[in-house]
Amino acid sequence: SAAGTDFPQPTVHTQKAYDPEKSDFTARWTRADARQLKAMSDPGAPSRTNSMPSAYTMPEVPQDFPDMSNDKVWVWDSWPLTDEKANQYSVGGWEVIFSLVADRNLGFDDRHVYAKIGYFFRKAGVPAAERPRNGGWTYGGLVFDDGVSGQIFDDKSFSxxxxxxxxxxxxKGGEIKLFFTDVAFYRNKDGSDRKPYDPRIAMSPGKIHTNKNGVFFTGFSKVHDMLQADGKWYQNGEQNPYFNFRDPFTFEDPAHPGKTYMVFEGNSAVTRGAKACTEADLGYRPGDPQAETVDEVHEKGAMYQMANIGLAVADNKELTKWHFLPPIHSSNCVTDQTERPQIYMKDGKYYLFTISHRSTFASGIDGPEGVYGFVGDGIRSDYQPMNQGSGLVLGNPTNLNFATGFPFDPDYNQHPGQFQAYSHYVMPGGLVQSFIDTIGTKDDFRRGGTLAPTVKLDIDGSSSSVDYSYGDGGLGGFADIPSDTEFKN
Ligand code: FRU
Known part of the structure; x- marks a missing residue:
């Protein structure tokens, strides 16, 4: 925890579990917690060096990375085929992953409004070191035919x-349920919104087939429109046209057998700009000389950053009907985005992992782009931010003494790895996959659009560290998303 006089003490979190459905307890990543990030940063770290502890920093990814798609598509957020415990499956001797993809003729930063789900496959059971450098995947194409994911929107005037x-x-039987965020944008020609974008949590059922040539799917022709932000627990477009509502991840909890839960990215349901943060969101211990007041925090404008992580529970076995439960986590006046949340279980503990950006932190808070982690005794619990109370688990090499810039224009003084990876997903055994965004300095950088080398975390209670003995100085194979379980009908 923070030594010296510049930083507060982190909030005390008990890790205690609450009933996921009957309780409305929401854990807080407080400003007192998140200020530990800056407390761990070396104020003397020179230009273009990493100021953060190496145990929580992703090893530097080389700029000569290979393209996993062999020039076919941009690739970013990716996920494996899993069961209710997040085991990763191979089917008929093939590994398969789903990825957001876009046409390589687009600029990489234009990808979001053109994203489609594609898939890749490769032979299972080959050690990473024996694969081609780009991971050895074959691009299988898009999952959905044209028009399928637009079905659920009544207003089809989307741009x-x-x-x-x-x-x-x-x-059973190779049935697949593909959970995703189905999104309609209603934009004018000049890029402004005609009306707020409309993101919905959806699911499409399909079936996997394999033969000696690879993997293909049938189905994926119908989409179930399952959850729309309610404005009560989860901010909607009326409250804030820039709201975040997406990234469903489903799982079962051994403590509540027979139920299926979902975590997802949301925002606290207040009107944009409302001075809604509380003493509890700040989380200072009584008498802490580094404490801020609620008014001070609002005066800095921190109330524009109001992320939460939502929880929902399925109402039927087909997982087509769900209802919201109160959020399990909030970052009010800390950050605006806690994305791609997932629940990871180890040694009886529940880990809530999520990704966040340096650019979405609130005024007065700073930390690297990367994975943040919180540990508790249940899916709804008083989650303790991992690693010295800060929450940081795997940041890009970053220098917090200097500005950020943008992936298309990094700040002159930034470490070449500041934007090297994003959208990490923690896999069984502590392996972590992510995609490459930008590698290099302001004067010499290369955009990514393909998956980064897989790295490994050692997770132990409320601590974690990067395993530098894994792969080559901590870097495993590029695009290495290995299966750990064989599918049996
Ligand atoms: C993370 C993310 C996700 C979203 C996707 C859209 O990289 O922001 O939250 O689903 O990108 O491109």
Missing amino acids: HQTQWSGSARIF
Whole structure:
């Protein structure tokens, strides 16, 4: 925890579990917690060096990375085929992953409004070191035919209709349920919104087939429109046209057998700009000389950053009907985005992992782009931010003494790895996959659009560290998303 006089003490979190359905307890990543990030940063770290602890920093990814799609598509958020415990399956001797993809003729930063879900496959059971450098995947094409994901929108006057992140589950007989975010944009020619974009949590059922040439799917012709932000627990477009509502991840909890839960990215349901943060969101211990007041925090404008992580429970076995439960986590006046949340279980503990950006932190808070982690005794619990109370688990090499810039124009003084990877997903055994965004310095950088090398975390209670003995100095194979379980009908 923070030594010296510049930083507060982190909030005390008990990790205690609450009933996921009967309780409305929401854990807080407080400003007192998140200020530990800056407390761990070396104020003397020179230009273009990493100021953060190496145990929580992703090893530097080389700029000569290979393209996993062999020039076919941009690739970013990706996810494996899993069961209710997040085991990763191979089917008929093939590994398969789903990825957001877009045409390589687009600029990489234009990808979001053109995103579609594609898939890749490769032979299972080959050690990473024996695969081609780009991971050895074959691009299988898009999952949905044209027009399928637009079905659920009554107002079909959308300017762009896209498919954003999710997760995929496999069931008996090779039935697949593909959970994703179905999104309609209603934009004018000049790029402004005619009306707020409309993201919905959806699911499409399909079936996997394999033969000696690879993997293909049938189905994926119908989409179930399942959850829309309610404005009560989850901010909607009326409250804030820039709201975040996406990225479903489903799982079962051994403590509540027979139920299926979902976590997803949301925002606290207040009107944009409302001075809604509380003493509890700040989380200072009584008498802490580094405490801020609620008024001070609002005066800094921190109330524009109001992320939460939502919880829903399925109402039927087909997982086509769901209802919201109160959020399990909030980051009010801390950050605006806690994306692609997932529940990871180890040694009886529940880990809530999520990704966040340096650019979405609130005024007065700073930290790297990467994975943040919180540990508790249940899916709804008083989650404790991992690693010295900060929450940081796997950041890009970043120098917090200097500005950020943008992936298309990094700040002159930034470490070449500041934007190297994003959209990490923590896999069994602590392996972490992510995609490459930008690698290099302001004067010499290369855009990514393909998956980064897989890295490994050692997770131990409320601590974690990067395993630098994994792969080559901590970097495993590019685009290495290995299966750990063989599908048996
Ligand atoms: C993370 C993300 C996801 C979203 C996708 C859209 O990289 O912001 O939350 O589903 O990108 O491109």
